[in-house]
Amino acid sequence: xxxxxxxxxxxxxxxxxxxxxxxxxxxxxxxxxxxxxxxxxxxxxxxxxxxxxxxxxxxxxxxxxxxxxxxxxxxxxxxxxxxxxxxxxxxxxxxxxxxxxxxxxxxxxxxxxxxxxxxxxxxxxxxxxxxxxxxxxxxxxxxxxx
Amino acid sequence: xxxxxxxxxxxxxxxxxxxxxxxxxxxxxxxxxxxxxxxxxxxxxxxxxxxxxxxxxxxxxxxxxxxxxxxxxxxxxxxxxxxxxxxxxxxxxxxxxxxxxxxxxxxxxxxxxxxxxxxxxxxxxxxxxxxxxxxxxxxxxxxxxxxxxxxxxxxxxxxxxxxxxxxxxxxxxxxxxxxxxxxxxxxxxxxxxxxxxxxxxxxxxxxxxxxxxxxxxxxxxxxxxxxxxxxxxxxxxxxxxxxxxxxxxxxxxxxxxxxxxxxxxxxxxxxxxxxxxxxxxxxxxxxxxx
Numbered sequence: 001x002x003x004x005x006x007x008x009x010x011x012x013x014x015x016x017x018x019x020x021x022x023x024x025x026x027x028x029x030x031x032x033x034x035x036x037x038x039x040x041x042x043x044x045x046x047x048x049x050x051x052x053x054x055x056x057x058x059x060x061x062x063x064x065x066x067x068x069x070x071x072x073x074x075x076x077x078x079x080x081x082x083x084x085x086x087x088x089x090x091x092x093x094x095x096x097x098x099x100x101x102x103x104x105x106x107x108x109x110x111x112x113x114x115x116x117x118x119x120x121x122x123x124x125x126x127x128x129x130x131x132x133x134x135x136x137x138x139x140x141x142x143x144x145x146x
Numbered sequence: 147x148x149x150x151x152x153x154x155x156x157x158x159x160x161x162x163x164x165x166x167x168x169x170x171x172x173x174x175x176x177x178x179x180x181x182x183x184x185x186x187x188x189x190x191x192x193x194x195x196x197x198x199x200x201x202x203x204x205x206x207x208x209x210x211x212x213x214x215x216x217x218x219x220x221x222x223x224x225x226x227x228x229x230x231x232x233x234x235x236x237x238x239x240x241x242x243x244x245x246x247x248x249x250x251x252x253x254x255x256x257x258x259x260x261x262x263x264x265x266x267x268x269x270x271x272x273x274x275x276x277x278x279x280x281x282x283x284x285x286x287x288x289x290x291x292x293x294x295x296x297x298x299x300x301x302x303x304x305x306x307x308x309x310x311x312x313x314x315x316x317x318x319x320x321x322x323x324x325x326x327x328x329x330x331x332x333x334x335x336x337x338x339x340x341x342x343x344x345x346x347x348x349x350x351x352x353x354x355x356x357x358x359x360x361x362x363x364x365x366x367x368x369x370x371x372x373x374x375x376x377x378x379x380x381x382x383x384x385x386x387x388x389x390x391x392x393x394x395x396x397x398x399x400x401x402x403x404x405x406x407x408x409x410x411x412x413x414x415x416x417x418x419x420x421x422x423x424x425x426x427x428x429x430x431x432x433x434x435x436x
Contacts, residue, residue, distance in 0.1 A: 112332050112335070112338035112339050112340045112341075112435050113338065113339055113435050114337060114338060114339075115148075115329050115331070115336075115337055115338065115339050116147065116337070118147070118329055118339060118342065119147060119149065119327065120147075120148055120149075120327045120328060120329040120339075120342060121148065121149060121150060121151045121325075121326040121327050121328065122148070122312075122314070122319065122326060122327075122328045122329070123148065123328070123329045123331045123336075123339070124317065124319065124328045124329065124330060124331060124343070124350055124351075124352040124383060125317065125330060125331035125332075125333060125352035125353075125354055125381055125383060
């Protein structure tokens with residue numbers, strides 16, 4: 001992935017993610033993860049302008065085998081995500097293998113419409129890593145606000 | 147943006163997942179208690195993760211077991227799923243799931259020897275009241291049980307006079323008299339939707355094979371014919387009159403069911419394949435994005 005800007009690195013624990021979520025405001029409606037259908041309860045403001053560049057943040061989620069973490073790196077150009085790289089940090093053997101599959105699948109599969117842009121009452125369907133992915137994304141959005 | 151159609155949401159954890167009940171007014175305490183008791187009773191009967199459950203007793207002791215009244219609809223529909231998938235959806239996968247690592251301890255490591263799934267007619271006889279077993283069988287109602295419990299909770303609310311409500315148990319949802327537009331979340335990218343579904347009275351269930359995966363090709367949707375997790379279809383979204391039916395069909399769609407199963411129950415579906423393609427059944431009440 002290419003970036004014309006210096007990558008800004010965020011090292012965030014849960015406390016940091018809490019702050020980032022607050023900064024991202026009502027977008028936090030879809031950031032709590034874990035549930036497949038749910039996450040209602042807020043309006044999403046899509047008017048924010050983000051600075052171009054490559055952003056990195058960590059997120060974590062609860063797998064049956066324990067807490068797992070991923071790093072999400074996103075390239076933004078004109079408020080559009082042009083690249084996504086998910087790097088797993090799983091330690092459990094099986095979980096590490098699965099995360100590897102997830103990480104390779106996600107960049108190739110980014111398509112459809114942004115849920116932010118839809119008028120819906122619920123989101124249906126999910127994966128275990130959604131929560132961690134969303135946490136990381138919220139942190140990135142907060143950091144990238146121009 | 148996500149807009150809640152009703153103003154009050156009660157959230158709780160039960161049977162290992164997140165629940166959410168939306169209503170116009172806060173639930174009266176006695177109704178909330180009735181909901182909790184109904185969920186607890188279902189768990190005590192049907193959980194294979196509890197040593198004190200009916201399912202655990204059946205697993206320990208072959209013989210004649212009188213089942214609770216809610217077994218009639220649940221096992222009846224399970225038999226339909228079993229027949230429509232040539233035995234590939236079965237409530238008798240418990241022992242095999244356990245051996246593959248999806249056990250009470252969430253061991254998540256496959257054992258060296260994976261037992262085959264017994265055939266329905268060899269292993270059990272169900273007469274609508276009692277289940278006869280000739281050997282220890284571990285039932286697993288994971289393919290439709292959660293959806294069914296959503297229906298049962300919705301029935302508790304309706305019986306208490308709460309006409310408009312949404313019962314949502316993380317992927318299995320029932321709405322009564324509440325118009326909803328539900329985004330079909332991309333199974334590999336939770337910020338994206340592959341389509342939307344519209345629903346006012348009825349159920350919506352989503353299933354993704356990557357949702358509870360724990361190893362290379364090992365996940366919780368099991369093909370009872372091969373004893374191995376399924377491939378090909380990676381996510382399904384089903385609209386049906388009840389969550390029992392929607393949940394069961396959402397599972398069966400991973401296993402190439404007889405199309406009559408969907409038609410007979412007035413269900414509609416969308417599904418995503420491993421290569422990213424999405425297709426939908428006739429009369430799908432919504433839109434799939436190109």
